Amino acid sequence: MLLLLLLLWGVKGVQGGNEAKEGFTLSVEREIVVQEGLCVFVPCEFSYAREKWTDSDPVRGYWFRDGDKTDRDPPVATNNPHRSVLKRTKNRFFLIGDPQKNNCSLNIRETRKKDAGSYFFHLERGQTKFNYLWNMITLHVTALTDTPYVLFPETLEAGYPSNLICFAPWACGSPTFSWAGTSVSLSSTNTNGSSVLTVTPQPWDHGTNLTCQVTLPGSGVTTRTTIILNVSYAPKNLTLTIYKGVDPATTALRNGSTLTLLEEESLRMLCTVDSNPPARLSWAYGNLILSPMQSPTPGLLELPQMHRRYEGKFTCSAQNVLGSQHMSLNLLLKRRSWSQ
Template identity: 45%
Template sequence: MLLLLLLSSLLGGSQATDESFWIRVEESVTVLEGLCVSVPCSFNYPSRGWTESTPAYGYWFKAGTETETSKDAPVATNDQNREVEMSTQGRFQLTGDPGKRSCSLVIRDAQMWDAAWYFFRVERGTYVRYNFKNNGFLLKVTALTQKPDVYIPETLEPGQPVTVICVFNWAFEECPAPSFSWTGTALSTQGTKPTTSHFSVLSFTPSPQDHDTDLTCHVDFSRKGVSAQRTVRLRVAYAPRDLVISISRDNTSALKPQENLTHLEAQKGQFLRLLCAADSQPPATLSWVLQDRVLSLSHPWGPRTLGLELPGVKAGDSGRYTCRAENRLGSQQRALDLSVQYPPENLRVMVSQANRTVLENLGNGTSLPVLEGQSLRLVCVTHSSPPARLSWTQGGQTVGPSQPSDPGVLELPRVQMEQEGEFTCHAQHPLGSQHVSVSLSVHYKKGLVSTAFSNGAFLGIGITALLFLCLTLIIMKILPKRQTQTETPRPRFSRHSTILDYINVVPKAGPLAQNRNQKATPSSSSRTPLPPGAPSPESKKKQKKQHQLPSFPEPKSSTQAPESQESQEELHYATLNFPGIRPRPEAWMPKGTQADYAEVKFQ
């Protein structure tokens, strides 16, 4: 017995120095708990003490075990007469052929306690009995954290078939394949039958309702309860939907969604922020449009919201704001009517006189001269939102509008004197009120007392002209007849003729006849005779009076017979009046002249 031990030690020592023994294996091997790992291994030994028919046995031992006796069992071996460790039975397998110098090992369903240093031993014949203790490998077992990879298009088209692949990326050489299965609401049946393979392929047809649902790939390994899975969220393409506009009235407060709001009121100068958001796949392009003008536009790869800020709302910002979301599958939009409220501004009065179409602007306190009887139109104009309530007053009394539908218009068809004064337009508004006044000054037309008098004067002139025309026609018709009936010869003009010879005087029949009879008798003793050539006082008085009041001569017919030579020197007329000619003084009268007539009057 001692001889055998001594021989073994001698042989072992000789093998330790024999360079024919070598092994190639990874120094460190990592495996996930519950998974399988293949450890490639190759070795060499000398061709001594065995023949081709001599069997070769290989053993994998955990460090710290005794290899020479049967006290400690290997974790894996091809020797059917050698029992293996109970904890590794069925999990550790020597897949290599020691006779062909292969020592490859497969570890299945790795457990955390499997982590250790492992070395290989070879036995063949009487010489080859060698332990590769210094050239083993370190097994590391880690927790199962790896998940399968699922390959699926980013966006699925509704109604179009799609293929999904699930792969568990691990080295499965000589390891059993895991079991794959699928679950998800998009599948025609709840889940699929498990298939054993190193990857799994799934085909299905998504619908719009499948958007945002889960699809899960399950990977089950040999040990019960050990599995891995990965869940993906389906992105089925669809047109924009659920468009919402949110509103903030200051720069700090949170936005409040307004789902059913269609009209928005804001005061002038107020801060306003509008935010548009829509749900779509792929992401829609968002835009803000005022009337037909694009205010802002988003990018498809940017945020799925689009804001619009109005730092100080102006009156011109009023209008319809439309948020529009559009992608290749369709579009959706929502409108919001913004009304900017502000008190009356630029209050003024516009006036139109005498049916003129051109309006003149008048400022506050303007004095407006108007002719009596002239038509006048006053229009009160202001800018406000909502429209201000307009009214007219005169002297504190409300003046009814000419057009109830337009209270800012005041019509004065014929301006009268009692309408003179101050007219005030009032603009009343919930945010503030204003007023503007115009002073109305009524006066007559130049040169006329009044309109009524002017019309009467024109009427009188027309009637007078008509009467004068008729009278002229009558005179022209009667005068030729009288000239043919008169037998008195025309006096001949001579150098000694007086001015009376050149005047066609037709006296009245009655007074001239009486005057002739009176002149034929001597005058009374109380009357003082006039000096020759001097006019009588009554004649001077008549001349002065007739000079001041001109009159028109009236032709009179005469039926007197021709008188004798002596009676031609008698006085026939009492007054002679020359309109526009001043009487001469006596000093201017030539001496030796006599007055043939005392007075000649044209009536």
């Protein structure tokens, strides 16, 4: 009977069970957390007893899903070139450690939700076959929260090209980059880990959104970052609006217009302009620069009572670091007819 048991032992080799066995150890992080679509490296080392194998026997390592049968189910990764791996983990799960050097490290690329679960390492050498079932790893796949980084000038100048760079250093493989904007004409150059977008913004692009989206290979999950464009431009669309007397009606005037007022009639003149950075608004009477009015409304000039000394040319100027714009108005006085 003892001889029969020894013969059976020689045929079957060493079979690992759910409990640790003397001479067989495995060191690995038990809980692995990775975001969907990303990669994770799992360091792993193992040892085994010198039983039923010779130095000439190759060391074969395998990673299996919990519950798999090692004799018939495909592993998720192996260094055995004659063993097919699970179809959905092929080219994504890699046994990158060298089992010949007691290294069972696992690399997982482009993780998917379905990859979540527990896995165990299986050793084969000569007649030794052993499952390290007591020290399995559990993979947790969470939602992707990482977002791409966008490098861009704090201020873009209208009419001049600028480069914006989008990159995702946390991504593995070759992610796909795409850009989306409401106004800017998009033309980008993509590399494996980044995308360079060249834009030539216009004034109307100021304050609009620009989005860089990254799509990860394999999983197809996407993540994005949106920035708001700050486009600088010279003053434009300078407008002059007048308010006569107590009349609430307003009149928008063209540059160089002439306006006739009755003597002692009041007048308010308001300049508005579109610019970034905001333009400084000022008034001049002839060649005389008027002191800024203590008014909560920039660009507002008030003449409480029209006198002959106010006759002449008033000019409103809007100026910022990129340029200026001017608009003038000629005022004429009409004396009141006291017989009325």
